[in-house]
Amino acid sequence: MANTAIAAPEREAWTARLKDVGFWAEWAALVGLIVLVIVFQALNPTFLSAGNIASMLVAAAILIILSVGQTFVIATAGIDLSIASAMTLGAVAFGQAYSMGMGLALSCLAAIVASGLVGVVNGVIIARGKITDFIVTLGTLSAASGLALILSDGKPVTIIDAALLRLSTGGLGIFGWSFVIAAVVAVLGHVLLFHTRFGTHVLATGGAAESATAMGISTQRVKIAVYTISGVLAGLGAILLVARIGAAEPAANTAFLLNSVAAVVLGGVSLFGGRGSIIGPVIGALLLIALVNGLTLLGVSQFYQPLAVGIVVVLAALLTRFQR
Amino acid sequence: MANTAIAAPEREAWTARLKDVGFWAEWAALVGLIVLVIVFQALNPTFLSAGNIASMLVAAAILIILSVGQTFVIATAGIDLSIASAMTLGAVAFGQAYSMGMGLALSCLAAIVASGLVGVVNGVIIARGKITDFIVTLGTLSAASGLALILSDGKPVTIIDAALLRLSTGGLGIFGWSFVIAAVVAVLGHVLLFHTRFGTHVLATGGAAESATAMGISTQRVKIAVYTISGVLAGLGAILLVARIGAAEPAANTAFLLNSVAAVVLGGVSLFGGRGSIIGPVIGALLLIALVNGLTLLGVSQFYQPLAVGIVVVLAALLTRFQR
Amino acid sequence: MTNSLLECRNVSLSFGNVRALADVSLSLRPGEITALVGDNGAGKSTLVRCVSGIHRPDNGHIVFDGQEIDFHSPDDARKAGIETVHQNLALVEDLTVWQNLFLNRELVRGFGPIAFLDRRAMQARAREMVSTLAVNVPAVKSRVRRLSGGQRQAVAICRAAGFSSRLVIMDEPTAALGVQETARVEELILRLRDEGHTVLLISHNFAQVMRLSDQVWVMRAGRCVGGRRTSETNGEEIVSLVTGAAGQ
Amino acid sequence: MTNSLLECRNVSLSFGNVRALADVSLSLRPGEITALVGDNGAGKSTLVRCVSGIHRPDNGHIVFDGQEIDFHSPDDARKAGIETVHQNLALVEDLTVWQNLFLNRELVRGFGPIAFLDRRAMQARAREMVSTLAVNVPAVKSRVRRLSGGQRQAVAICRAAGFSSRLVIMDEPTAALGVQETARVEELILRLRDEGHTVLLISHNFAQVMRLSDQVWVMRAGRCVGGRRTSETNGEEIVSLVTGAAGQ
Amino acid sequence: GPTVSTAGAATPNVAAVIKGLDNPFFQTMKQGMDEQAKAGGVALTVQAATSITDTTGQADKLNGLGGQPFTCFVVNPITGTNLIQGLARIAAQNKPIVNIDSPVDPGAAKSANVKLATYIGTDNVEAGKMAGQRMSELVPAGGDVAVVGGIAGDVTSGARVEGFEQGVGTKLKVVQTVAANWDRQTALTAATDLLRAHPDLKGFFVANDDMGLGVSRAIANAGQAGKVKVISVDGIKDALEAVKAGTLDGTVAQYPYAMGLMGIEACQAATAGKPLPGTVKSPVELVTKDNADKALAATPKPFGTYADPFKSLIQ
């Protein structure tokens, strides 16, 4: 039969997999991370000290959370350019609620509601209005940062709260609480994407929206849901951000936007949708954080850091070239 | 015949076109621009004064040039995230050349070569490496701004040159020289895209790369060419930028990146490639500039401006929804 | 037309100024294979999409199993017992064979309010579906992207046939298939009928239509221009109806 | 096989561990219609893509018009006089009919070193091509996206037939077509032969193959398992070759 | 200074273009302007760039305002040259231009025929120098210090860092300079990394207060509070409080409030046809734990006295 060539055994042997270039490509971010770790450790032994690992993990927490949200959006072939602005708005909402004396729990809720609303607005406009994700989220990027400025009157609010301080400084061994939260989010995201009906529908919407519709999946509802997830996670990121810097600021946070997309793509998720992974983007986020940390530890000049980041991103992407 | 329904008359009557919602959608940016002009003029009569029109056109020049470059890239279903960084690198190259005493002409050449090289590198990596445009240009965004910092040692170079000053302040009536240059670029871009074989191949590459390949078009060469065009135009933008601000700075210019993409999309060009227009993005760029100018004239608070920009972008995009 | 499983009465639908369906009336008897033929662009796929809930007719009624239906989504149609093999197959290339087979029908195990996918069960059932239908498809865990055109068509047919549906609609199921594959699909169609399913078959292959169907409806330029019992007609008459050579 | 326009000798090609072509040898006589048949996945389209410059064989030789060829791109093949109607049609949906017809063959008017598209001339020629071939296609200025499946196939065939090529390859040109459209394409194929073109036709429709071709080659699982003069064989023999029931 | 007269405009109509309003520094500047405008019955329109790096956007804003019937312009350019084009047009209309904070490049001004009515501001190099001198007092000689700058390549950041290096001279060793993009979170992460890379680090100079607060947080997180000194520049309220609380070891307060206020005063004087002094130094004060209370009580105004030559002109 002509077809037998395709009917491969269901489980390829691990040894065979290791020889397959496609296998390495799927784990490009991991390969890149390991290479970086080896290089940095060789050049500066403090890199793998417990203290430095702990601070890298904490520094990565917010980016991991945003990347998980971004992954859901990108898996539906969308992109959330407003993710960092939504976080800013969430942080400002937190600050306003807190300074009005609403207490920690309500302030956290305010952050999540504010950021979540940005997500809902994105989702509804994209799904109902049938406009390209890129331009809608570009619009809400601008609108959300404007709202943050208006709400806060452009001023940061200093937040001094014992519980928040513990959140940002305490932890389990080398795992700071914020990293623990990020890890829980990643695990939940993985389960949601690969072990529920909703996750399958997300992938189907991204892979072939028309086919998904023909099978009775409401791609509109899926779109609204993923943007809401992305917004809510931005709100969670906002809480961690406020805890981390001890203030709620209307700052732009643009770096978080580009880094969240870079983490997802380095994690092997296609921007064309339909394929997803949570562990990939998480490793992608760790890679980006480790890179900057290592370069700083090595005392690489500030001027050479962007160049190094650019080169590593392209090299890691070259690895993913062999995917599929 | 079942097919006759499709065989519409070759030229639809203009009156019929005006009734067609799709027609309005294709001209969404123009409709938006006209609405804005009417509103602003009603609220503040200086808006349409010769002086203000002149300053808007000059302000739009760089954005128009970048948008033309971005249009070529987007027409091949790519995206050039490095366009603003390439411009920064070009500006810094100009500054270095000028301060070495190489004279105006050679400095301009240096700007165009430096930015053009970023484009070539993008094109070659994307075409030969077969990596997604998004991640490659995200990498070169970082790398080019790093190079700009290294080259300039992080310091701006003040450029005082009579010819450059004339370029940025003189002009033909209300058309400043920089706008005249932008208009020439737009016309050349239109001719290239719609009246040469290359332009057809650009659209074919974006529309259906596989089909284009089957017809013997080298999509790799097309990709390299469009990124080179984008880079060279970024270099031209760099010269105008130096003339405008009187200095060559290693600043990030992120706003130009997002605005160039927004102008293209508002101009009705699909991010999925295969369709193009030069007049659309030019009007999109004018729309974005007029918006900020009008808000400034009306004295709208700084904090409300991003919100207003976001809302207008989404509304204009809603108009394009009815396209096709 | 008293005893019919599906009946379309004066169904019309326009896309802009293209009148894709104009007062189409036809009916399907239960337990039979009904064929629908017509030129390219005659409106066959559009009619199918109306019945399977993708489009809603501008006018007219569709009666399924004695009840007038008004599907708001393909999901409604599937729930009512109508499965469709679309002309474009409606597969998601990046998902695996089993994921496609169970798309929007996923089996779940619930823990309280939360339900997790039962991957094992779905894979086992998928293997079964695939082997019962005896079509040569590859491992259920491989992505559809790796399948050849014929294999894809087989998966789409499996999906439609695998669930206990009342009506199975197949829009040109053998267009891309080789002789052997076509023979298998034809066997499957006959088996479906023998198991009591009603089948609506769209095909440009008149020999196939004459071989399989009990009833033929002919569409031309958005209209249903006639119906014949297969046993009472012949290829030439059908061709003349399709081309409009026969007076109506 | 002395007098042959195209000759493949031991052509092999693998994709990863899928051996798509294994030592395929066959030849086409000039001025004839040669058919190529075989199951789904037998390697027919892959062979076509080797001849038309999309793939390069791992091994073996292809001789066209007495000269060994080594195409580096589809452009080389088109320049050598080989036009192909690919199974996926290779049309650009967002371009107009005339732009597709002249894709990478654009007519230009030069002003010194700069050459501008001659839109008028191309549109006029396109209208001519379309009407000469008497296939019912819409206005040459409408985008291909607006065309029905059959109309698209017609455009793709027009493109291949419209240029003075030596060899026209058609990969399942009538798969999606209705009876009338199929009849037109068959007429066209015969006309091409009568005008002196050589035609390679891939089809799953054996009746069609028997009706049109002068020679039939059969592929199975990447190999060419036999060739027959059409006049000296019959449908059953071909089927048995395709399925492997016949001893080789 | 040059005298500029505008034909009998009784109440000045002032337009001001300043840097990004997303930074408290410039908000305080605007506050000074607003309050003086209110007190003096001056009509005032303030526009700001989208961000502190938006050179062309700021130029567009000035051009937008330049065509309108304002009688006096106050500008705080992002770079020495980015507003030159718009200023040339305003100068051609013979309207007074008051330059505050960042100076317009004199060479560029000359070649574009721009005459400034006056310049009011502090030198960022000077501010950095004060921080450097203070740092040399706090940290034992030969100690390692690190510098956290704004966006790599930013002019203001560059000037402050340059001043700091001059201020510490050879007494301390600047081991590393990083760019934290004027962002508190980035500064926190960078400072954490720096503390790890240089265990002997004795102090940080941070180019603005917002980042300075992030750095002090990093030091606290690393358990080095008090052992590693932090000095930043700006003098925003939160920073003064931090100085008082001891988490920040000093801030060089530049009093944007006074700059804004004097800018409006200068416009009032110019409109009244008074001759203006060419350059006016606005107050700079080093705030330490000792005077933090005073500074806080007075904020946003300086706690010390300073010379305001415009006061007498508009009386």
Ligand SMILES: Nc1ncnc2c1ncn2[C@@H]1O[C@H](COP(=O)(O)OP(=O)(O)OP(=O)(O)O)[C@@H](O)[C@H]1O
């Ligand atoms: N979504 C749509 N928008 C606009 N026109 C459409 C759409 N779908 C179908 N049409 C038009 O409706 C008519 C009927 O199309 P349909 O797909 O139903 O034909 P068909 O009988 O299935 O043809 P084929 O045999 O080629 O599959 C055609 O003219 C087609 O162009």
Ligand SMILES: Nc1ncnc2c1ncn2[C@@H]1O[C@H](COP(=O)(O)OP(=O)(O)OP(=O)(O)O)[C@@H](O)[C@H]1O
């Ligand atoms: N680009 C490719 N990468 C990997 N495998 C491929 C590729 N193209 C074809 N194949 C495999 O090569 C074999 C031959 O495919 P080919 O398309 O030539 O078959 P065919 O005879 O044209 O079949 P059909 O009648 O279905 O069109 C199949 O097993 C197919 O899966």
Ligand SMILES: [Mg+2]
């Ligand atoms: Mg159909």
Ligand SMILES: [Mg+2]
């Ligand atoms: Mg094929």
